Amino acid sequence: MDGKAFKVFPPSKMFLIMKLFVLIICLSSFAAIPASSYSQDTKLSLRVANTSIKQVLTEIEENSEFYFVYNNNLVNVERKISLDVNKWKISKILDAIFENDEVVFSLMDRQIIISPKNMAGVKNAMQNTVAGVVVDEFDGPLPGVSVMVKGTSKGAVTDFDGKYTITASSGETLVFSYLGMKTQEVTVGGSSTVNINMEPDAMGLEEFVVVGYGVSKKSDLTGAVVSADIERLSEIPNVSVLQALQGTVAGLNVGAVDAAGEDPTISIRGQNSLSSGAAANQPLIVVDGIIYRGNLVDLNKADIESVDILKDASSAAIYGSQAANGVMLITTKKGKVIGKPVINYTASYTVQTPTSNALEPMESAELKDFLDDAYPGQDVQSLLNTQEMRDGYANDYNNGMWDIITGDGYINNHNISVRGRSEDFGYFFSGGFTDVKGFIINDTFKKINYRMNLDAKINDWLSVGTEAFVTTSDYSGASPRSDLSLLVMPWTPLYEEDGSPRQILQNTWTNPLLDLETLDNDKRLNLFANIHADVKLPIDGLNYRVNFSQNYRTTNHDSFDPNGANFTGYGYKNSSINYNWTLDNILTYTKSFNNIHNINATLVYGVEEITTSFTNANAQNFTNDILGYNALESGDPTLNVINTGKEGEQSLYTMGRLQYGFDNKYLLTGTIRRDGFSGFGTNEKIGVFPSIAAGWVVSEENFMDSTDNWLNYLKFRGSYGSTGRRAVGRYDTQATVTSTVAGNFGYVFGDGLTPTQTQNIESLANNNLGWETTTGLNVGVDFAFLNSRLRGNVEYYDNSTKDILYAIQIPYITGFTTINTNIGEVANHGLEVSLTGQIVKSPDFKWETSFSFSRNRNEIVSILGADDDGDGIEDDLVANRLFIGEPTGVVFDYEIIGMWQEADEEADVIPNGFFPGTYKIADLDESGDYSATFDKKILGYTDPDYRFGIANTFTYKQFSLYTFINSIQGGKDYYYGTDALIFGATNTQNERYISQNVFKGGWDYWTPDNPDARFRGLEGPGTYEPNRYLQRNFVRIQDVSLSYTLDKDILKKTGFSNLKLFVSGKNLATFTKWRGWDPETGQGYTQGTPLLANYTVGLNVEF
Structure with a gap:
């Protein structure tokens, strides 16, 4: 079975759906337009x-x-x-x-x-x-x-x-x-x-948005800045705030979480560089105005007030060399203007279960039926490659491997905060506890976090404050390999007669259950503090602010595996310290002249320093393992290894920004930033990143007066600017030296002498290694119709990234394999649409819906600039799957055009290397032979054609229901299917045997009676084996939350100022043909974990 199918709409029909969506909102809004102010x-x-x-x-x-x-x-x-x-x-x-x-x-x-x-x-x-x-x-x-x-x-x-x-x-x-x-x-x-x-401000034009080194009214924005909707952050079961943003912001892509306490990967507006790793596309994270280098999972999501995203080059240029992938600005809660302290407590409990069992391994009875079907007329028992498996088959033994290593997970979350303000002093204190158990045994995460945000007015011209938090995390526990557990046959005994896990299974694999005997202690600490002072200078509108922040992060990971290093014991103690400090001096001038000319100028001078130190010690072949990692000296001294190191880097930057508005109609923003970074080459340490942006509020023009009854707001924006990326190691521009440990891989002088410790050059220097620069154009329109009942924006962007940081191969004769350099150019463009509509708005019932759409595509313009074949066209870098004129993420492989059948064998038309049940691949050069050089082609792209999300909020009196649907359409990825899991082999008698289990979704394979199967036959691959790629289209009911807030009359009797009960679900249903773990991330059969459905119950109390 292929699972539930969902009809996929092509882009042309998708735009039609968007038009219908707008029309429905418009028609609904005419019926419920209240009197305007x-x-x-x-x-x-x-x-x-x-x-x-x-x-x-x-x-x-x-x-x-x-x-x-x-x-x-x-x-x-x-x-x-x-x-x-x-x-x-x-x-x-x-x-x-x-x-x-x-x-x-x-x-x-x-x-x-x-x-x-x-x-x-x-x-x-x-x-x-x-x-x-x-x-x-x-x-x-x-x-x-x-x-x-x-x-x-x-x-x-x-x-x-x-x-x-x-x-x-x-x-x-x-x-x-x-x-x-x-x-x-x-x-x-x-x-x-x-x-x-009070009157609604549907567009939020009076709201202030964080734009980096300051705030700006939403009505004054000229760049692509979006504020994420985090209103229901406490109700949806997410450990990291990033997971809560998945699919909700146009252009923001959030990846998978494969382990408890892990941050998902994120990117903004796709990929600008040739490198495809997470770090190459990670946006800059700024917390409370300070660049943040730690894990976002360490931030308590209950402490977050707002999340603003700078998407275009003009907005992000204030962060210069680190903003090529956009900027995410996170602001935490402060003391509010209240008469007394407000105590807020939130508790929730979540149960997590897999959304699919398609990739679970078959159990005994099911696998018997499968193999009987796969090998008709044969004695399946005799095909099993060990006697113990044959015995287990005969006795209907089932080891239950999958049930041993997996189980439903949970998230237990508690947060409490105290928030208040007097006339001159504001405060926010909070504490939180999170306990997570993942799907795989021993995949656990616990954290305790505390926060203190203070601000005080000392006198009329001086205010001071601090934002600080500390998080302690526990990642302890060693999990067994889930991929190997999938392969073990159900008839294989897992334990010895004394109940201890067997060491070797099926003559081949180390028993995954041995990993459970590992003593693993992984503790981490994150301490962050920012202190600041604000000074009102004698000139009206002129203010000075100084920030000094420190972030101290430690990791201590100790582990001892008694079965490691070939069952002689292996242990290690690893510790690291990451410390960075930042000093920012910010001068701002804000002035309005005659309520017509509005000026906001900002100057920044800052410095950042980052240091990292580590100590790693490991040992093996223990003579006594009672103390484990606390006695590494018990290991073989000739095999013990100790590594220590310390690294550092510095940044120096200046930035100037001028915002000018005329009569609330014409807006202009100019920014320039100059960065210096110690990690770059001697000749390229300085980078300059300018930008300019303009906006025109058309709805404020007199000639638009006739549209007042239906058009409330219309603004056109345009921006152009450059940003940078400095993703290089601290010493990548220098020639580095490494030492070879004596007694291990040391150099031998003479014949038969003892190896001697030596030093050798490990990498080449490149003094010209410099900034990767992204230059981008962004145009946008913001609008509001029908008394702002329908509002939204449309953005188009076109970026170009040059001087891309990349490791290119060099001739082996140099003694090195690669060198870091600046090469090539990648173009990146896309379209984003965000719409929000108030369908119904009455005293008792409200219905608001929002729609987001994004389409992104990049293109490689240049790589190395080489034309070795002399055809006048720059050569592709085929080995790295990089092709001129194509996106960075391509599917390049043999093209499957069918399956060879028995009739083809009878007609003697099957080429050498193939047989019935193997994939038929296209002979692109029509040579009659097959080769990777001439017969592979681009089959598609890994990035989706487009993404969209639809959110609805229904409110009836004290009840509120929120739903969110997330979808991607298009995009292929490698699918590790049945054809890769089951294969034939031969034993010493040259007979076929069976040694691997199959997952439950793996029934559709080729047989003479099933010629149109999804996967090839089980007799093994042909000489030329193409990978199987499938579309990742899906529509998912991602979030549903139902809450009830107690009536105020009841609350008065309880002493609470607010009490809300909620239940919610996440990943409740996915409509797709993808059979892997998760179509959104493209995980098929991998070492990842299944997509988990979450069911949550919780409450929020305020008093």
Whole structure:
């Protein structure tokens, strides 16, 4: 059986589906458009000459629904002005009217309060307690709204009923902010009551996004910057925050996790380099403004406030030489403006089970049926290659190997935090515990983490703070090899009569169960701390910040295998210390002139130093193994090995960025960064990476006024810039020397003498090794329609990477095999689409859906520049599967065009080296012979044609249901199928025998009665054996989460401020023809682990 099939849509139909998706949202939105904000949407025309301000305000009131509140004694409304405006928003008109006056005004939809800016003379007399209620667009109370006195640290947060109380002076401004709502400002007057009706900010234009060395309003962005949706981070069972982002962000690719506590591989917008390893495509990770070198699994996902991703060269250029693969910015939680400390506790328990058993080995009865079918009319028992297997076959013995080494896993997770703020001090403390058991026995991971984030206002010009965490991790335990366990026949005894594991199985393999006797202790520590100070300089808008961070990481891995080194015992003690520190000096200038010209300038000067030291000691052939790795001296002294080392590297960088906005319509950003890195050659230590970007908010233009009823926002963006990659070893540019240990592989002087320790040059120097540079163009459009009920963006990018860091082969006569150098060029381009729609929005029921789509393809433009065959076209590097004009990930092999049948043998048309049941391959050069040189071709590409994801959130009163569907379409990968697992061989009597088990999905093989099988016959491969490649198309129900939040009336009785119960599932169903572990990662039969389904129950309590 091929499993569940899913219809795969070609790209042309995929775009049609996207159009239908947009149409459905549009039609649904027309039925539920609420009244828009009057003050935000109304535009007025006004023409007055030498008229008092009082008369002008009266005329505005007569021609609109606005009305003004002010004190004649405090605001000069008798001054005369002249004004001629056409279709201006009220805020802009008031800016023009009071351009020369020290007044402020606050808009509350139709009510406008005007008051003096400087109320110093009357503040004390008018200071009072202000209270009120904050509600949403449906007049429902909004708890958790931040209420701040502008320019101070005084603040409050609304309670269950949306109520707040705060002390403020008359003339001061209250700022009301809430995620997803438009920020509102109200000036305190004589009234002690201020009620607010918050309005949705569907585009999030008022939200601030982390852009590196600072923040920026979303409305001011000119590059490809996206904020990941991590709202349900605590409900979905992921140990690492990276797993939670899988499929949710267009252009972000997240790989597999094969072991407990492991970080998945990630890449942004595909592959820019010729190297295909994880490190070659890994984006730069920045945590709380500091480049982070540790494992992301060490970060507690419950501590994360936001994840922002810089995808284009312009946005990422601020990090210069390390940003060619994009940048991921992670910001952790800080103290919030609240009246009392808030304690939050989350607990969850997850059960993990494999999503498929197709690659499990067959058990005794099933394998008997399989072999009877595979060898009709033969005595299968006699074909087994050991007597013990033949005995087990006769007695229906089943060793249960797979059940011994595997089992359901779990994730046990607990997090608690305390968060609060006084007027001048904010704090966030947290602690977490995670316990993971993987699918394979002894695959375990435990971690304990603590975090402390503090910030304090020392005085009006100085603030200080720190972000620090410590994580202790335990990876101890040795797991047996799952791939070898798949091959062991079920009739083979695994244990001796005394119950101890047998050493050798089937005359060939070391018993995988012996790995369970290994004493393995793997402990790690990660300590991170960043301290910073912010200074307001005497010049208005000019600020200085200094960051000093340190990251100290240790690993101590001790292991002793009593069955290692040919059963004489093998042990080691390995320890390493990784330490890096960073010092950043950041100068920023932010200023707005007449509310039209907005400037944000940033200068950075920084230095980073990284050191690594290690000590590795191992021994074998133990005379006494009682103390194991704690007595390595018990090993054979002639075989003991000790390695120690220490390495270091330094970076020095400067960066300048200027952001300019004119009238909230025209945006310009320019960045230049200069990097120095000690790891590069003498002639190439410095790299310069500039970028420029521009944006045009078309919807703010007067000629767009007629579209206000359906088009809310439209911005075009474009950027061009360069970034770098410095993926070289610390000493790759230098000639390195290695020593040969005496008594092992030392050099012998003379005949029969004792080997002597020697030193020799291990690698060649290359003083011209320099930066790999990626230059990229990005164009994008952001939009919002139908009162922002439908919103999204479209991005197109085109990158070119040159001077690629690559190890090329050199003639053996040099004494070396390769040398690192800069070669070639790779082009990389793609399209990304993100859409979000509010299908239904009512007081009790809401339905929001989002859609992401990405398509990426790269192309090798140049490799070595050689043309050895003289045809005028640059040569391919076939041995490395690199072809000019093709992507970096190609499937290059013989083309399977069928299966040789018995009728072909009877007709004598089967070439030499083939027989019935072997693959028929194409003779591309029509020579009648087959060779790897002339008969292999490009069969496809490993990268998918496109990816898409669909998320839906349904909210009904206190219930919320979230679903996410993830899919890739296209892309081939090698499939290690039945044809590779079962093969024939001969014994001493020249008879066929059977020695390997088969996995449960391996029934569809060739026989004379099954000529159209998926895999070749079991008689063995032909002389020319092609690999089997299959499409990895799939659609997966990846995440489902159902939560219930207790009603506020019930919560009041419990003493909790919030209590949420949730159940969730991950990887619940996958529709695919792929028969391996996971189609997303292309794992067939490998040493990886099955894709695991997760079932979680949990709760979140706040009080």
